[in-house]
Amino acid sequence: MNTATSGALSGAASEVGRRTTERLAALARRVRGRGTDDARPPTVPTDAAARRDLAERLFEQARREPAFARDLLAWLRETDLLRDTTGPACPAAARPWMLPPGTAAFTDREPVRQAIAALLDDPGADAAGAPRIVVLTGPGGVGKTATAVHFARAFADRFPDGQLHADLRGASPATAVTPSATLVRFLHRLGVPADRVPATEQEQTDLYRDRTADRRLVVLLDNAHSAAQVAPLLTAAPGSLTLVTSRHGLPELVRDHGARVLRLGPLAGDDAVLLLTRIAGLEPAGAQRAHAEAVAARCGGMPLALCETGALAAGREEVDWERLEREFASLGPGPAAPAPADPTRLATDVAYRALAPAAARLYRLLGLCPWPTIPVGAAAAAADITPAEARALLAELAGARLLEPAGDERYRFHDVVRRHAELRAHEEDGRAAAGDAVERVITWYLDMAVAADYRVIPGRWHLGPAYDRLPRPAASSAAARAALAELTRERENLAEAVRAAEEYGFDALTWQLCEAMWALHLRLGFHEQWVATHVRGVAAARRRATDEPRAEGRMRSQLAFAYMGLDRLADAERELTAAAAADRAAGHHRGHASAVESLGLLCLRQWRYEDAEQRFRQARTIWDEVGPDDDGAEDAPRALALLENHLGRALTGQSRFPEAIGQLRHALTRFHALEPRDSYNEGRVRMSLGESLLAGGDVAGAREFLDDSIAVMEGEGATLQLADALELRAGCGDAAAFLGRARELYEALGDAAGVTRVEVRLRGAG
Structure with a gap:
């Protein structure tokens, strides 16, 4: 029972998770109101001890009261296995094949091949059930990545379940990718739907290890900065191989996980010449051989330097190794000098000077x-x-x-x-020209992100002059999917653009980039990155408050949603409170109302239904201050309709069903009056009405509204919401038929959690 409550609460952000936790709240209220003098409303248990206490209270009440026991059993049937936020691996999930291409010019590293083969063939490792981990270390340019890719591909037939790859960008702490960002990418490629990926790194790690436990994978973690960056990405599967490349030894991986460290050095003389001439495409002969050997020596046996130099030779009409040797000599001391130049830097400089x-x-x-x-x-x-x-x-x-x-x-x-x-x-070029170039690139990313964000959620309120340059696009599911894919492809570049904008002092670009990433983060998460970018966005907006006083509240509200995704609810409440204050000070009624509304939604998530009701009523009052010519006036009718729906949910949470139903009917009336109509949200209100009527015991009334909601969601093509409505409708009779339809939809979506949940209910219905 404690596991079930934990799973339900951790899934509260999704629509089904929201309903599940609200039903748990209703059970908790019934326990609180019986056999105790404590009349306080229940609050969300936020730690293991509080969840265990709630589970014990629920079981104790079930032992005393058969009717409560039946309701608790029904809830448990619906939430069984919810603790696994994705359920078992979806059979249709594609095997990941993420390795980058190798190179035909790869040379030597035979000791690495032998060491990996010995590790894979070691019966002792099989007996211990230990994961196989190899760390390739060495200086920059020594060929760690090429070596790891080459041997990951060479041994690929031993790993039929696929290949995972991530560049951890660990050249410095500033560029190092967080484990969470990599885990989210890996989970997506392992078949976990985006809305089912947990928000916290620990939950992501647990799910990743669960999803890889029975797979034979090769995982390449390239350019690691630290063991802490790598550890959450290690599988526990003895049938898998993890290859890590790093300039550091990462001794913690040896100590804690039994990793095998292989140190790469420069290529020996003959192999260095071989790689150089393979890239150049011509084997030197006669006197040219000695000059080629001298050039290879100048490259210090470093593969990166050899490849750059070989490419330079290949790009010339005739390969003149003597000329190349002279070019090296003109830029640095000879290889026998007491302090020879860095060979990779020297080779790069030679290649650079040959450019147009x-x-x-x-x-x-x-x-x-x-x-x-x-x-x-x-x-x-x-x-x-x-x-x-x-x-x-x-x-x-x-x-x-x-x-x-x-x-x-x-x-x-x-x-x-x-x-x-x-x-x-x-x-x-100088600092001014460099700053101009960086500004142009950041502006390019901003324009790209704004256009994509506009297509993903065209109806939302957008802030910033970059949006003013574009006409509002018509809603299109295909365009939205393509735009979200574009934002996903540029996600890491957008985060770097935010960092660069802050570094170069482009504050207006900083917060506008954050605004343009709203749809990306709202739909796909990446909460750690979301927090990192929007902390910068808040600071930039505060510095530019005189230019755009509405930006600070906007940034703080979006940052709060990132914190909510990480279950950092106190941080979220702090940011929303500050957002409301900032918008109030700016005289921005729309932003003020939105921040207060968001505080109400946060209260709903915490089972603070009375507080939520108060916040929603306060937001409604603030909207009354928006004049016909004020910012947001055109959106006020829709915003007020949504608030009525939120109020109905808050009243339902307090078991004030007659009031809730009246409130939701009023919301439906408001949506009917909108021009153009918002059919999707009308369907959501009908779903809320059906849910409240069902909770209040009016099965026939619930059936009518849920049937209407099902028809709306079918017309809108909102497949996930349609499945939700079908699950609710199953509570009004003919459960097997509606649950069967829901299961088909979840299977089509690749939502293994939905399939699992519905199958549990089907067994109960049978």
């Missing part, structure tokens, strides 16, 4: 920020050129091995090379 001026300028400007990937449009913005020109220059940089292809006309820097580009930009 336009390509060299683009190279410098792209290196100013550690963009996770670089699409063509962002590159064009950086240099203020056309996409066609940028595309050609990017291809030139990739041919010189100064950029790495990242798929779908996207590129990335090796961090060692990026630092070289950044240094060259500051020395050759």
Whole structure:
């Protein structure tokens, strides 16, 4: 029972989770009102002890009262296995194949192959049931990533359940990806629907290990900064292999998880020459052989330097190894000097100096920020050129091995090379030109995100001049899906754009970027990133308060929703309270009402139904202050209709069913009067009415409204909400038929949790 209550409460953010926890609240109120002098309303149990106490109270009441026992049993049947927020793996879930492409020029590293093969073949590891973890360490440019990718692919036939890959961007703490962000990506690829991914890192880790427990996977965690970044991403499956690359030894992985550390050094002389000439595409002969060997020595056996130099040779009409040797000699001391130059930096400088001026300028400007990937449009913005020109220059940089292809006309820097580009930009372009280039890229990302966000939720209120430049698009499910995919693809770049905007002092761009990421975070989560970006957004909005006084309240309200997703409810309440104060001080009635309404929704989540009612009534009063020419006047009718629905839910939570039903009928009347009609939210109100009538014992009345809601959701194509309505309708009779339909919808959605929940109810109905 304690597990069931924990699972129900952790799933409270979803629509089904909301109903489930509200039914639990109703049971808790019945317990509180019997056999005790404590008349206080129950509150959400927030820790294990409080949940255990609630479970004991519920069972004790069930032992005393048969009717309560029946209601508790029905609730348990509906929530059985809810603690697993996704249920068993969906059979249709695709196996992940996330490894990047390898290279035909890969050379040597035979000891690594032997060590991995020995680990995989070790019967002792099988007997211990221990996961197999290999850490490849070495300096930047030594070829850790290429080695890990090569051998992950070489042993792929041993891992038929797929391949997971993440670049952890651990060159510095500032760029390192959080474990939560990687876990969310992995869970999506393992078949977990976006709305079923838990918000907290610990819950994500638990679910990830559950989903990988019986799979034979190879997991490549590239460029790790610390063991703490890696540990949540380790599977517990003995049949899987985890490859980690890092410039650090990560001794904690050895101590705590038995990882095997393999240190990579520079390639030996013959292998260095072999890699160099493979990239160049020509085997040197005669006297040229000695010059090629000298060039390889100048590269210090570092694969990155050898690849850059080989690409430079390949790009010339004739490969002249003697000339290349002279170019190296002109830039740095010889390999026998007491303090030789960094070979990778030296090779990068040689390759850079061979670039055409336009390509060299683009190279410098792209290196100013550690963009996770670089699409063509962002590159064009950086240099203020056309996409066609940028595309050609990017291809030139990739041919010189100064950029790495990242798929779908996207590129990335090796961090060692990026630092070289950044240094060259500051020395050759100056701070003003560098700032202009960064501003152009940030503006490009803002315009892209605004256009996409507008398509995902066209009807919401949008703040910022970037939205004013665009006409409001018509609602389209296909356009919304494509726009959300675009935002997802650029998610990490958008977060970097927020950081860069703050660094360069572009406060107006900072908070507008956060505003443009609302649909992305609302639909897909990534709560840790959401908090990180919006903390910056709040600070930027406060600094620009005289330019846009409404921005601070907007940023704080959005930050509060991020905190709610992480179950940091006290932080959420603090931000919403501050948002209400900021909007009140700015005279922004619309924002003030929205913040107070959100406080009410937070109270609903905490079972503080009386407080929620008070907040909703207060928000309604604030809306009355919005004049016909004020911001938000055109949205007031819809906002007030939504508030009436919220009020009805708050009254239902207090078991004041006649008042709740009257309130919800009034909400329905308000929605009927809207022009244009909001059929979707009308259907939601009908669902709320059916739920309240059913809770109050009026099965026939509930049936009528739920049938109407089902028809609306079918017409709207709102599949998940339709499944919710069908589950509710099953409580009004003919349960097997409606639950069967709901199960079909959940199966089509790939929602394993919905399938599991409905099947439990079907067994009970049978």
